[in-house]
Amino acid sequence: MILCSTPNRQSRLETNAPVRFGRNEQLTQGGVALDLSIGGMYLQSNTLYAAATRLLIEFRLPSCHEPIRCRARVAWCNRAENAPKPSFPPGMGLQFIDLPPIHREAIMAHLNEIESATYH
Incomplete structure (x- = not known):
């Protein structure tokens, strides 16, 4: 299912990918990418950082043999209060910052697979 698609934003598709992340090379935190x-992605996690914080993230997609690893910027935070x-x-x-082209292609292929399965 497409969650959001506007001229200013790419289509965001539901997913359920485990994500490891941290502020440095040690990926000590965990969460789940919900879209x-x-x-970028929406990362469900109990560990939250302020907007503009830069993180290193790593996640896997079913169609990709190696983990996707890149820097990301916290675009906004959804705390329980307010x-x-x-x-x-x-x-x-999260907004991807330095996504390598090969990983960008893997994400595009994954999103196309999900979209095809949804509409067929």
Whole structure:
């Protein structure tokens, strides 16, 4: 299912990918990507960082043999109190910063697979 698609944002599709993340090379935190696009993801997690914080993230897609690893910026934070999106669980909207082209292609292929399965 497409969650959001506007001229300013890429299509975001539901997913359920485990994600490891941290502020440095040690990926000590964990969460789950609830949606994914070429530009970023919504990461459900109990560990939340302020907007503009840079993180290193790593996750796997079923069609990709190696983990996808890149830097991301916290675009917004959804804390339990005063949540901008109360229907979402606690987490963060992440924007990919330095996504390698091969991983961008893997995400595009994964999103196309999900979209094809949804509409067929």
